[in-house]
Amino acid sequence: MNISDLLHSGSKVLRLNKIKTHQLDSEIVLSNLLKKQRENLLINLKQNVAENVIFKFEKLISRRATREPLAYILKNKEFWSKDFFVNRNTLIPRPETELLCENIVRIFKNKSLYLLDIGTGSGCIILSILTEIKKARGIGIDISKRAIEVAKKNSNKFDLSGRVKFLNKDMDHIHGYKFDLIVSNPPYIKTTDLKSLSDDVKRFEPKIALDGGKDGLDVIKKVIYKSRTILKNLGLLALEIGYGQQHKVSQILKKQNFKEELFVKDYKNNVRCIIAKLNN
Ligand SMILES: C[S@@+](CC[C@H](N)C(=O)[O-])C[C@H]1O[C@@H](n2cnc3c(N)ncnc32)[C@H](O)[C@@H]1O
DSSP: OBHHHHHHHHHHHHHHTTOTTHHHHHHHHHHHHHTOOHHHHHTOTTOBOOHHHHHHHHHHHHHHHTTOOHHHHHTEEEETTEEEEOOTTSOOOOHHHHHHHHHHHHHHTTOOEEEEEESOTTSHHHHHHHHHOTTEEEEEEOSOHHHHHHHHHHHHHTTOTTTEEEEOOOGGGOOSOOEEEEEEOOOOBOGGGGGGSOHHHHHHSOGGGTBOOTTSOHHHHHHHHHHHHHEEEEEEEEEEOOTTOHHHHHHHHHHTTEEEEEEEEOTTSOEEEEEEEEOO
16 A cells, blocks of 8 residues: 555545644645655655554554544644653643744843743643753643653653652642742633533543633632742742633732733733732
Protein backbone atom coordinates (compact mmCIF):
# COMPACT_ATOMS: atom_id res chain seq x y z
CA MET A 1 0.00 0.00 0.00
CA ASN A 2 1.31 3.49 -0.76
CA ILE A 3 1.08 6.67 1.32
CA SER A 4 -1.91 7.97 -0.61
CA ASP A 5 -3.95 4.75 -0.16
CA LEU A 6 -3.10 4.54 3.52
CA LEU A 7 -4.01 8.17 4.17
CA HIS A 8 -7.34 7.66 2.44
CA SER A 9 -8.17 4.51 4.35
CA GLY A 10 -7.33 6.19 7.69
CA SER A 11 -9.31 9.27 6.80
CA LYS A 12 -12.30 7.13 5.76
CA VAL A 13 -12.36 5.21 9.07
CA LEU A 14 -12.27 8.49 10.98
CA ARG A 15 -14.90 10.12 8.77
CA LEU A 16 -17.27 7.18 9.31
CA ASN A 17 -16.72 7.71 13.04
CA LYS A 18 -17.66 11.38 12.67
CA ILE A 19 -14.22 12.82 13.36
CA LYS A 20 -14.39 16.23 11.67
CA THR A 21 -10.61 16.51 11.23
CA HIS A 22 -10.38 13.04 9.62
CA GLN A 23 -8.05 13.99 6.78
CA LEU A 24 -5.66 16.02 8.91
CA ASP A 25 -5.61 13.46 11.73
CA SER A 26 -4.81 10.66 9.30
CA GLU A 27 -1.90 12.71 7.93
CA ILE A 28 -0.61 13.60 11.40
CA VAL A 29 -0.66 9.96 12.56
CA LEU A 30 1.21 8.74 9.49
CA SER A 31 3.76 11.56 9.50
CA ASN A 32 4.44 10.76 13.15
CA LEU A 33 4.96 7.07 12.47
CA LEU A 34 7.23 7.78 9.50
CA LYS A 35 8.98 10.60 11.44
CA LYS A 36 8.50 12.92 8.47
CA GLN A 37 6.92 16.34 8.11
CA ARG A 38 3.32 16.23 6.88
CA GLU A 39 4.29 18.25 3.78
CA ASN A 40 6.89 15.62 2.99
CA LEU A 41 4.21 12.89 2.90
CA LEU A 42 2.09 14.90 0.53
CA ILE A 43 4.83 15.14 -2.07
CA ASN A 44 5.61 11.41 -1.82
CA LEU A 45 2.12 9.99 -2.12
CA LYS A 46 3.13 7.11 -4.37
CA GLN A 47 5.82 5.82 -2.00
CA ASN A 48 5.14 2.36 -0.54
CA VAL A 49 4.70 1.92 3.21
CA ALA A 50 6.19 -1.03 5.13
CA GLU A 51 3.81 -3.68 6.55
CA ASN A 52 4.75 -2.98 10.19
CA VAL A 53 3.99 0.74 9.72
CA ILE A 54 0.61 -0.07 8.17
CA PHE A 55 -0.19 -2.28 11.17
CA LYS A 56 0.76 0.44 13.69
CA PHE A 57 -1.12 3.08 11.67
CA GLU A 58 -4.34 1.07 11.72
CA LYS A 59 -4.06 0.57 15.47
CA LEU A 60 -3.59 4.28 16.13
CA ILE A 61 -6.40 5.23 13.75
CA SER A 62 -8.77 2.87 15.56
CA ARG A 63 -7.88 4.61 18.84
CA ARG A 64 -8.60 8.01 17.28
CA ALA A 65 -11.91 6.59 15.98
CA THR A 66 -12.99 6.20 19.64
CA ARG A 67 -12.33 9.98 19.97
CA GLU A 68 -9.15 9.60 22.01
CA PRO A 69 -7.27 12.90 21.46
CA LEU A 70 -4.27 12.77 19.13
CA ALA A 71 -2.05 14.23 21.87
CA TYR A 72 -2.59 11.11 24.01
CA ILE A 73 -2.23 8.73 21.08
CA LEU A 74 1.06 10.33 19.97
CA LYS A 75 2.13 11.16 23.55
CA ASN A 76 3.04 14.73 22.76
CA LYS A 77 1.62 18.20 22.40
CA GLU A 78 3.31 21.32 21.13
CA PHE A 79 3.24 24.20 23.61
CA TRP A 80 5.42 27.30 23.52
CA SER A 81 7.12 25.77 20.42
CA LYS A 82 8.29 22.74 22.42
CA ASP A 83 7.11 19.15 22.21
CA PHE A 84 5.77 18.27 25.66
CA PHE A 85 5.37 14.63 26.63
CA VAL A 86 1.74 14.08 27.72
CA ASN A 87 -0.41 11.14 28.70
CA ARG A 88 -3.87 10.58 30.13
CA ASN A 89 -2.74 11.68 33.59
CA THR A 90 -2.30 15.29 32.46
CA LEU A 91 -4.47 17.89 30.84
CA ILE A 92 -3.47 18.51 27.22
CA PRO A 93 -1.85 21.98 27.21
CA ARG A 94 -4.11 24.55 25.53
CA PRO A 95 -3.07 27.50 23.31
CA GLU A 96 -4.84 30.02 25.61
CA THR A 97 -2.46 29.04 28.41
CA GLU A 98 0.39 30.38 26.26
CA LEU A 99 -1.14 33.84 26.76
CA LEU A 100 -0.39 33.58 30.48
CA CYS A 101 3.23 32.54 29.78
CA GLU A 102 3.68 35.30 27.21
CA ASN A 103 2.71 38.04 29.65
CA ILE A 104 4.75 36.64 32.52
CA VAL A 105 7.83 36.42 30.30
CA ARG A 106 7.33 40.03 29.23
CA ILE A 107 6.91 41.27 32.82
CA PHE A 108 9.87 39.37 34.31
CA LYS A 109 12.32 39.33 31.40
CA ASN A 110 15.95 39.29 32.68
CA LYS A 111 14.86 39.44 36.34
CA SER A 112 15.65 36.81 38.92
CA LEU A 113 12.52 35.12 40.07
CA TYR A 114 11.29 32.40 42.44
CA LEU A 115 7.94 31.01 41.30
CA LEU A 116 5.34 28.39 42.16
CA ASP A 117 3.08 26.66 39.62
CA ILE A 118 -0.05 25.31 41.34
CA GLY A 119 -1.58 22.37 39.43
CA THR A 120 1.39 22.00 37.13
CA GLY A 121 0.10 19.00 35.11
CA SER A 122 2.62 18.39 32.31
CA GLY A 123 4.72 21.29 33.66
CA CYS A 124 3.99 23.28 30.50
CA ILE A 125 3.61 26.68 32.22
CA ILE A 126 6.59 26.65 34.57
CA LEU A 127 8.93 24.97 32.09
CA SER A 128 8.07 27.48 29.36
CA ILE A 129 8.73 30.37 31.76
CA LEU A 130 12.05 28.85 32.88
CA THR A 131 13.10 28.43 29.26
CA GLU A 132 12.70 32.16 28.65
CA ILE A 133 13.80 33.60 31.98
CA LYS A 134 17.25 32.24 32.69
CA LYS A 135 17.45 33.62 36.22
CA ALA A 136 14.17 32.00 37.25
CA ARG A 137 13.85 28.99 39.58
CA GLY A 138 10.74 27.40 40.91
CA ILE A 139 8.50 24.64 42.18
CA GLY A 140 5.62 22.92 40.40
CA ILE A 141 3.05 21.08 42.52
CA ASP A 142 0.20 18.81 41.64
CA ILE A 143 -2.24 16.71 43.61
CA SER A 144 -1.78 13.98 40.99
CA LYS A 145 1.31 11.81 41.50
CA ARG A 146 1.18 10.62 37.91
CA ALA A 147 1.01 14.17 36.56
CA ILE A 148 4.14 14.98 38.57
CA GLU A 149 5.92 12.04 36.91
CA VAL A 150 5.07 13.58 33.52
CA ALA A 151 6.27 17.04 34.57
CA LYS A 152 9.59 15.57 35.77
CA LYS A 153 10.02 13.76 32.49
CA ASN A 154 9.52 17.06 30.63
CA SER A 155 11.98 18.93 32.86
CA ASN A 156 14.62 16.31 32.02
CA LYS A 157 13.71 16.41 28.35
CA PHE A 158 14.24 20.20 28.23
CA ASP A 159 17.29 20.12 30.51
CA LEU A 160 15.63 22.27 33.16
CA SER A 161 15.68 19.90 36.13
CA GLY A 162 18.44 21.95 37.82
CA ARG A 163 16.10 24.95 38.19
CA VAL A 164 12.79 23.29 39.06
CA LYS A 165 11.47 20.90 41.69
CA PHE A 166 8.23 19.03 41.12
CA LEU A 167 6.31 17.93 44.21
CA ASN A 168 3.26 15.73 44.52
CA LYS A 169 1.38 17.94 46.97
CA ASP A 170 -1.98 19.54 47.48
CA MET A 171 -1.52 23.31 47.68
CA ASP A 172 -2.85 23.09 51.27
CA HIS A 173 0.46 21.46 52.19
CA ILE A 174 2.73 24.23 50.94
CA HIS A 175 4.10 26.19 53.89
CA GLY A 176 7.20 28.17 54.76
CA TYR A 177 7.91 29.58 51.30
CA LYS A 178 7.74 33.11 49.92
CA PHE A 179 7.44 33.39 46.14
CA ASP A 180 7.81 36.35 43.78
CA LEU A 181 5.23 34.85 41.46
CA ILE A 182 2.51 32.21 41.60
CA VAL A 183 1.05 30.90 38.34
CA SER A 184 -1.92 28.59 38.08
CA ASN A 185 -4.29 27.15 35.53
CA PRO A 186 -6.63 25.46 37.99
CA PRO A 187 -9.64 23.27 37.17
CA TYR A 188 -12.48 25.77 36.63
CA ILE A 189 -15.39 24.01 34.95
CA LYS A 190 -18.66 23.73 36.89
CA THR A 191 -19.34 20.10 37.85
CA THR A 192 -22.74 20.27 36.13
CA ASP A 193 -21.12 21.49 32.88
CA LEU A 194 -18.69 18.58 32.63
CA LYS A 195 -21.25 16.42 30.88
CA SER A 196 -21.63 18.99 28.08
CA LEU A 197 -17.93 18.91 27.17
CA SER A 198 -16.94 17.24 23.90
CA ASP A 199 -16.34 13.47 24.06
CA ASP A 200 -12.62 13.94 23.42
CA VAL A 201 -12.35 15.95 26.63
CA LYS A 202 -14.83 14.35 28.99
CA ARG A 203 -13.97 10.74 28.22
CA PHE A 204 -10.20 11.07 28.12
CA GLU A 205 -8.86 14.06 30.07
CA PRO A 206 -8.49 13.69 33.86
CA LYS A 207 -11.60 14.87 35.72
CA ILE A 208 -9.40 16.23 38.51
CA ALA A 209 -7.88 18.64 35.97
CA LEU A 210 -11.29 19.95 34.87
CA ASP A 211 -13.74 19.89 37.77
CA GLY A 212 -13.93 23.23 39.58
CA GLY A 213 -16.85 22.24 41.83
CA LYS A 214 -20.39 23.57 42.05
CA ASP A 215 -19.71 27.09 40.73
CA GLY A 216 -16.40 26.27 39.00
CA LEU A 217 -14.56 28.44 41.51
CA ASP A 218 -13.60 25.96 44.26
CA VAL A 219 -9.96 25.56 43.25
CA ILE A 220 -9.57 29.17 42.04
CA LYS A 221 -10.61 30.36 45.52
CA LYS A 222 -8.16 27.98 47.17
CA VAL A 223 -5.34 29.25 44.94
CA ILE A 224 -6.13 32.88 45.82
CA TYR A 225 -6.39 32.23 49.60
CA LYS A 226 -3.18 30.20 49.56
CA SER A 227 -1.32 32.74 47.44
CA ARG A 228 -2.04 35.43 50.00
CA THR A 229 0.02 33.53 52.57
CA ILE A 230 2.94 32.35 50.41
CA LEU A 231 3.51 35.31 48.07
CA LYS A 232 5.99 38.03 48.99
CA ASN A 233 4.30 41.37 49.53
CA LEU A 234 3.92 42.99 46.05
CA GLY A 235 4.36 39.54 44.50
CA LEU A 236 2.24 38.60 41.49
CA LEU A 237 -0.46 35.98 41.02
CA ALA A 238 -1.22 34.97 37.40
CA LEU A 239 -4.40 32.98 37.14
CA GLU A 240 -6.08 31.40 34.14
CA ILE A 241 -9.88 31.50 34.45
CA GLY A 242 -12.86 30.18 32.49
CA TYR A 243 -15.33 32.07 30.29
CA GLY A 244 -17.52 34.43 32.29
CA GLN A 245 -15.62 34.04 35.59
CA GLN A 246 -13.86 37.42 35.53
CA HIS A 247 -16.35 39.35 37.67
CA LYS A 248 -16.54 36.80 40.50
CA VAL A 249 -12.79 36.16 40.52
CA SER A 250 -12.13 39.94 40.64
CA GLN A 251 -14.33 40.24 43.73
CA ILE A 252 -12.47 37.43 45.51
CA LEU A 253 -9.10 38.91 44.58
CA LYS A 254 -10.04 42.34 45.95
CA LYS A 255 -11.28 40.86 49.24
CA GLN A 256 -7.93 39.09 49.63
CA ASN A 257 -5.90 42.32 49.15
CA PHE A 258 -4.92 41.75 45.52
CA LYS A 259 -4.82 44.66 43.09
CA GLU A 260 -5.49 43.65 39.49
CA GLU A 261 -2.70 44.70 37.17
CA LEU A 262 -3.59 43.07 33.87
CA PHE A 263 -6.46 41.29 32.14
CA VAL A 264 -5.39 39.07 29.28
CA LYS A 265 -7.98 38.34 26.60
CA ASP A 266 -8.15 35.32 24.30
CA TYR A 267 -8.66 35.52 20.54
CA LYS A 268 -12.43 35.72 21.08
CA ASN A 269 -12.03 38.78 23.32
CA ASN A 270 -12.82 36.96 26.59
CA VAL A 271 -10.70 37.67 29.67
CA ARG A 272 -8.92 34.36 30.31
CA CYS A 273 -6.09 35.40 32.58
CA ILE A 274 -5.82 37.86 35.45
CA ILE A 275 -2.51 39.08 36.79
CA ALA A 276 -2.84 40.65 40.24
CA LYS A 277 -0.42 42.09 42.79
CA LEU A 278 -0.60 41.28 46.50
CA ASN A 279 -0.76 44.43 48.58
CA ASN A 280 -0.98 43.26 52.19
C1 LIG B 1 -6.37 22.53 34.36
S1 LIG B 1 -5.08 21.44 34.87
C2 LIG B 1 -3.68 22.42 34.42
C3 LIG B 1 -2.47 21.63 34.02
C4 LIG B 1 -1.33 22.50 33.43
N1 LIG B 1 -0.89 23.50 34.36
C5 LIG B 1 -1.77 23.16 32.14
O1 LIG B 1 -1.98 24.37 32.13
O2 LIG B 1 -1.92 22.45 31.12
C6 LIG B 1 -5.20 21.60 36.61
C7 LIG B 1 -4.23 20.76 37.44
O3 LIG B 1 -4.44 21.06 38.83
C8 LIG B 1 -4.26 19.89 39.59
N2 LIG B 1 -4.93 20.11 40.90
C9 LIG B 1 -6.26 20.07 41.16
N3 LIG B 1 -6.48 20.35 42.45
C10 LIG B 1 -5.27 20.60 43.03
C11 LIG B 1 -4.84 20.94 44.35
N4 LIG B 1 -5.72 21.10 45.35
N5 LIG B 1 -3.52 21.12 44.59
C12 LIG B 1 -2.61 20.94 43.58
N6 LIG B 1 -2.96 20.60 42.31
C13 LIG B 1 -4.27 20.44 42.03
C14 LIG B 1 -4.83 18.79 38.71
O4 LIG B 1 -4.33 17.52 39.05
C15 LIG B 1 -4.40 19.24 37.32
O5 LIG B 1 -3.17 18.66 36.93
